[in-house]
Amino acid sequence: MTVVWVIWAAVALDLLIGDPRWLPHPVIGMGKVIRRVEGWIRQRTTSAQGLKRAGILLPVIVAGGSFVLTWLLLELCAAIHPWLAWGAEIVLIATTIAIKGLREAGLEVYGHLRSGNIAEARQALSMVVGRDTAHLDEPEIVRGTVETVAENIVDAVIAPLFFALIGGAPLAMAYRAVNTLDSMVGYKNEKYLHVGWASARLDDLANWIPARLTAGLLTIAAAMFSLRWKQAIKMVRRDARKHPSPNSGFPESAVAGALGIRLGGENSYQGVISFRAYMGDPDRPLEAEDIRVTNRLLVGVSVLFTMLGTAVLGLAAAAGGSLWI
Template sequence: MMRAGLLLAAYIVDRLVGDPRRLPHPVVGMGRAIAALERLIRRFCYKPRSLKRGGVLLPLIIAGGAWGLTVLVVWLLSRLSPWLAWAAEVWLISTTIASKGLKDAGMAVYGELLRGDIPAARKALGMIVGRDTAGLDSPEIVRGTVETVAENIVDAVISPLFYALLGGAPLAMAYRAVNTLDSMVGYKNDKYRDLGWASARLDDVANYIPARLTGLLLTLCAWLLRLDWRRCWHTVRRDARLHPSPNSGYPESAVAGALGIRLGGYNVYHGVSSFRAYMGDPLRTMEPEDIRLTSRIMMLAGTLFVCLCAAAAWLWAVAWR
């Protein structure tokens, strides 16, 4: 019952407050720890084989440390007051969720497009994607925004809640550490191919079940929002496996199917063009309204999932009694 209350309270805090800049955020500390540990590993590891071995230390120390430190903080606070420990867990779990931040970022692009300010929309999109945004027209800006919001439904909403259900704030913080590692060192380029392989693989494993749950959940959301849920489910089954990531294809293909649009195509990264497999069918031209609809789908998915998690925790408590 306490776990159910934790999830509901943490999700409400994120929806209302998000990540205020004036408050310290655990991910900032994780980023600094990752950068410091990377420098230390590179000081002693030079060859590809030694870098691969050193790369195993990153998730062990960072994710393990996030879990252990959270356990210690919650335990110490529980010595003072159980309610203080509970409040701390609520806040810590809320920092692993980013539904409000994700929605705000997407809607910032949406607002600029509605005003007809394409340069400002490109700039707003550039704040949340790694691709080059200069020269993008309105449909391509919409595509980049929809892809980013859809992909992050797993990383920023469903996975943190999933691990909070299983292990409270400690496991949710460990997941966020794994995800932060992947975003910092999990690249398949010359610099991180050897050092970041373990972090990238662990992130794939951590998101494997939540991503597939998200595919089912988004189909339900499409039905509730009176979108095309049949095409949503069909597109997931047909296109999710085409994505280069073993997990990101599930939310992206689901959103593409529900909206009747086609995601994927050519993107430019630092001047180099790269093709990503198409997902969905181009039944119509993408328009700014698709950003708002994707944000609605994302927020509904988070709400449904946290309610399902709370119900599962309650049923477990009843069965255990």
Template sequence: MGGAALTAMAVLAGAFALDLLIGDPRWIPHPVIQMGKAIKALENGIRRQFRPEQFKLAGILLPVVVAGGALIVTWALLKVLNAIHPWLGWAAEAVLIATTIAVKGLKDAGMEVYRHLAAGDLPAARRSLGMIVGRETSHLDEPEIVRGTVETVAENIVDAVISPLLYALIGGAPLAMAYRAVNTLDSMVGYKNEKYIHLGWASARLDDIANWIPARLTALLLTASAFILRMKGRRAWRTMRRDARKHPSPNSGFPESTVAGALGIRLGGVNVYHGVESFRAYMGDALRPMESRDILLANRLLLTVSVLFVLLALLAVWAAGGALWT
């Protein structure tokens, strides 16, 4: 195995380990914050310079400028740092990739809700859930809090773990950062409401495309993880095949339905957004009532899927001799 492969493997493994150990400390400036500022500034500029009937065409500028800019800036930064010293470039690449993934952050968010439920503090659990979901949480009982938490952990395995790691595997930190820009765009402007239906359509569509393969890969890895953890692996696969496409998102249904099958619970149901009820198709079968322990089980699946993918990624780098992006 050559030095290029060892370097690429060390960078990927280091990025994953860094995220697991420290996550995203608030005292460290995060690239997503800068992306958010850039998106808002560009959106304001488009609204000033274009007429509403031009927003659909102008909306293409958002992913081109923001995602393209993230890729170019990251590539240029690494080029400069590698010129100073290769080790500096490698360390920076690992740190940058780590900022695009959020295994620890996702796990901790679920655990915060779980701890409040375990203490019997429903108001605190509702508030913690409200920090990570868009639905209203002030009225939810314990099973609905559990449902919201499990759905969030399951859905975000794709865009917080598998997608950024896959793009890092293919194109290093520049491509991973471009993916994170696309995902941030979708979270800020990818809504089908009156304000963003034209301006945000390109960002939303690109996010769907970027997550299409990772979402289906996640379902496969979740099924494998269910077998490894001695959960309901076969039911996870069958449930995914049956229910994944019921979700309004072309991608979110794959991890959610697979997790539902693995745990033997039913996800989906009525959510309330800004006072308006919205029904999401049921996924999985209610073989038993949902309980707070399901959050722990969802987190176990999250960690197992993450480790499994990293091991496969390292194997891919080794097999390619490091030629994927070094």
């Protein structure tokens, strides 16, 4: 049952300390490798077809390398002492999830809104979204924050835990590499359309199951917190596939339904207006309290998934199945 305790310890560690700035984070190293590989590719080809073919190297090198390096590190630790390997596994898995960081990002915006400091709320939101925030009013600040927290429940919590349950820290770290690739090169613009296509598609594939699991868990959490769980189910069925992402619409529509609010609408990116499909019905105006409630759903879903996932692992172990440690 060591695996079960490793997963729980990793979640507890993230909830306790999050990602302190003084501690080197693997994502920083991944980002440096991505930039170097991208630069190497662009030095050797400039054609659309050449960039598309070479773009496959990015996930192979970065995600594959992250898996191999993590596995080798754990093997080295295990050769020294099993407890060292367990400790390393806990720390490494904890770096792939961000429950505390995501929650605190939402609460920072919430705190500024509660104190009436709109300028500081806009600034806090600008640190976690790509849209322009300088002229947003309070409802739009709330919308941006709720959308960000809801969407990131998948790639900052459920997906890395999902892969950790399947393949331990090596697979969780490979997922984090895929997600980092998508955030850096997975854009459908002139610069990254070709070189980043493989990274973007792999991220969509990796998040496909976790996104749908998240929508289901959000419905359960909504029922636990006496929110509109039936409406959450209805909005997922009606609106989830309207989102331009094949995955982001599932958590966003579930949260919109559970809170009885409407997400989506017009966003500005460097002055360019973009319309995002509506999620949910505008049964009431958006308010700062929606951020706090969304954070409750974030923590609730994180605990629910950890409970269910480790329960499945425990049953597999009891049935004689093999575990990854």
